[in-house]
Amino acid sequence: MENAFGQPQNVVILGGSSDIARAITKKLCAARAHTVILAGRNQTLLDEAAREALDYGASKTDTVIFDAEDVTSARGAVASAFEKAGDHVDLVIMAVGLLGHQVHDQSDVAAATRMMSINLTWPVAALTEARNRLVAQGSGRILVMSSVAAVRVRSSAYLYGGAKAGLDRLCQGMADSLAGTGVSLQLVRPGAVRTRMTEGLAEVPFTTGVNEVAATVIKGLSSADAVIWSPPILKYVYLILRHLPRPIWRKVMDR
Amino acid sequence: MTRERLSGWGRTTPTIAEVQNPTSEDAVAQELSLATGAIARGLGRSYGDAAQLSGGVVLLNRALGGIGAIAADGVVTIGAGVSIEELLNVTIPLGWFIPVTPGTRQVTLGGAIAADVHGKNHHRDGSLGDHVLEMRLVTPRGSFTISPTIEPELFWATIGGMGLTGIVTMVTLRLHKIETDKVLVDTTRFGDLDAVMAAMVAGDDDYRYSVAWVDCMTKGATMGRAILTRGEHATRRDLEQTSLVAPGPARLHVPFNAPSGLLNPLSIRAFNELWFRSAPQHREGEEQSLGTFFHPLDGVSDWNRLYGRRGFVQYQFAVADAQAEVVVRAIERLSSSGVPSFLAVLKRFGPANHGLLSFPISGWTLALDLPVGPSALPGVLDDLDEMVIEAGGRVYLAKDSRLSPEAVRVMYPRLPEFLEIKNRIDPRHQLASDLARRLHLVGK
Numbered sequence: 001m002e003n004a005f006g007q008p009q010n011v012v013i014l015g016g017s018s019d020i021a022r023a024i025t026k027k028l029c030a031a032r033a034h035t036v037i038l039a040g041r042n043q044t045l046l047d048e049a050a051r052e053a054l055d056y057g058a059s060k061t062d063t064v065i066f067d068a069e070d071v072t073s074a075r076g077a078v079a080s081a082f083e084k085a086g087d088h089v090d091l092v093i094m095a096v097g098l099l100g101h102q103v104h105d106q107s108d109v110a111a112a113t114r115m116m117s118i119n120l121t122w123p124v125a126a127l128t129e130a131r132n133r134l135v136a137q138g139s140g141r142i143l144v145m146s147s148v149a150a151v152r153v154r155s156s157a158y159l160y161g162g163a164k165a166g167l168d169r170l171c172q173g174m175a176d177s178l179a180g181t182g183v184s185l186q187l188v189r190p191g192a193v194r195t196r197m198t199e200g201l202a203e204v205p206f207t208t209g210v211n212e213v214a215a216t217v218i219k220g221l222s223s224a225d226a227v228i229w230s231p232p233i234l235k236y237v238y239l240i241l242r243h244l245p246r247p248i249w250r251k252v253m254d255r
Numbered sequence: 256m257t258r259e260r261l262s263g264w265g266r267t268t269p270t271i272a273e274v275q276n277p278t279s280e281d282a283v284a285q286e287l288s289l290a291t292g293a294i295a296r297g298l299g300r301s302y303g304d305a306a307q308l309s310g311g312v313v314l315l316n317r318a319l320g321g322i323g324a325i326a327a328d329g330v331v332t333i334g335a336g337v338s339i340e341e342l343l344n345v346t347i348p349l350g351w352f353i354p355v356t357p358g359t360r361q362v363t364l365g366g367a368i369a370a371d372v373h374g375k376n377h378h379r380d381g382s383l384g385d386h387v388l389e390m391r392l393v394t395p396r397g398s399f400t401i402s403p404t405i406e407p408e409l410f411w412a413t414i415g416g417m418g419l420t421g422i423v424t425m426v427t428l429r430l431h432k433i434e435t436d437k438v439l440v441d442t443t444r445f446g447d448l449d450a451v452m453a454a455m456v457a458g459d460d461d462y463r464y465s466v467a468w469v470d471c472m473t474k475g476a477t478m479g480r481a482i483l484t485r486g487e488h489a490t491r492r493d494l495e496q497t498s499l500v501a502p503g504p505a506r507l508h509v510p511f512n513a514p515s516g517l518l519n520p521l522s523i524r525a526f527n528e529l530w531f532r533s534a535p536q537h538r539e540g541e542e543q544s545l546g547t548f549f550h551p552l553d554g555v556s557d558w559n560r561l562y563g564r565r566g567f568v569q570y571q572f573a574v575a576d577a578q579a580e581v582v583v584r585a586i587e588r589l590s591s592s593g594v595p596s597f598l599a600v601l602k603r604f605g606p607a608n609h610g611l612l613s614f615p616i617s618g619w620t621l622a623l624d625l626p627v628g629p630s631a632l633p634g635v636l637d638d639l640d641e642m643v644i645e646a647g648g649r650v651y652l653a654k655d656s657r658l659s660p661e662a663v664r665v666m667y668p669r670l671p672e673f674l675e676i677k678n679r680i681d682p683r684h685q686l687a688s689d690l691a692r693r694l695h696l697v698g699k
Contacts, residue, residue, distance in 0.1 A: 004267035004656035138271035138310035182271035
């Protein structure tokens, strides 16, 4: 069970081998996380993340393999993760995502569809199953990794941004639907983060490391904030960016 | 049956459960036999997650009422859902007081037994469990009469057992004879912690009731300045006019949740200053009503809402006399970290009883109310856990909402015995609470 400070004991992480997910997991384990179930695509990376969780203080870890391009795998993956966690799941983190290669993907129907599947359809299917289970449990939290890219979609990454925008808006509604169920959902909107996913890309303003994102998320978990921005200042930066006239927006953001 | 959102008095970590309101011992047994997970709940005054069970069944004990006739020697049998307030309304006019009362009348007898509550007289009279002659307990293995001589193992697992051995339906205890509804109180102000602790060691044995309020917000020479209040029940000879009237209901209430930052270092410091200054340097024999002396916070119902939406935690620990410096170090740690603490209460404990998970041990206890919010707080309390463990002490489970399973195992060395008894009467692990899950007190 989660304690009074929002520190969970039993955690399921979907997309558990991503750099941000691993940074968050480490911090959760250093606090009270006891059981950590990591689900993802690559067994080697998941095993690495599981070892890391144990190093940081977890006493039990397990892994679940799924393919986010196959939407039908979502339900089973979540069910299996919950069973492996055992009694009660305090926190589900949705960290499945793929940045893709916009220039290539935008002219390829299969690639564009794949971006939707990984960033939107599979996460929604998995969140639906997780939501059912947590509501039946009478308590629990869901943390969904969105992105500032979801706030206003840029032409240079509209497949990723668009899919995240869909997930982000859908989760706002899902969060409201959970009122009174004992379950809550929080969105995380990080800015650019130095990870394997963004390696080789030019660095934009307000870029942070994964540990800064993780620290902001951990702080956010003990609050009731519906959206956790990382770094927090982006909340105000995007208040302005969101309302820029299109020609200026294109000039500023679509470089 | 309704699904309700339940939390403890600290208003942290609410969860949803099915709430049942059984009206008899048989009904309790029936509900328990149907439930995969169940826990009893009284008035919800435990601070953390002891009386809630996410996704399970919560059995309210409030319909288990009834107060029997009081025998000449003060022995009375009471329904476990009766509150101390309801009990005192009946007994005070007849010249009887409860042998042990916590700082609020708003707890049920069942809950008071589950927490094995203590009061200002622990150094003399022990905790409530020491005054229980007999009780009825519904377990998954059947309903039993238990006492220090009948099923003593199950009895002492239930005293302080956080409701995890079953649902108490009826309690027999011996009341304390009083001649008036007044307490004669001596109050003394102390400039620092050492002085008040020395005074308590020297003089507490001369008083039935003793407790000190400590200011945790001052540093340096005045660190831990304190107000010590000690008292005795007034006899007929002490007073010109005597009466036997039970304390009235709360006159004030908090109509809405205060903003979370209302109780901050600044406002708490100001309050502490005011409270300290308003106490007399030294005053003897002041007449106080039973309610004023024992239950000062009951004057305001819902005072927990002052802590705002994020709620608060209470941290109460006990250490042996030889480890008294842990009290000093704990207060130093808090005052140096800038974590605000409202109302720190210091008290001496007498010897422990046989309760396997009962909290009091001979020595000192300090209780701290801490608003949730400061990012340093979780770490500071983890540090205090380590200090307490090193000193062979423990933290009170009825107040807890943030301990780790590992810490509890060291703090309560008789936990394995408790779990063995629990597994015997509850082989399918039906008795559980969010606290029990969090601290791994329920087998699986």
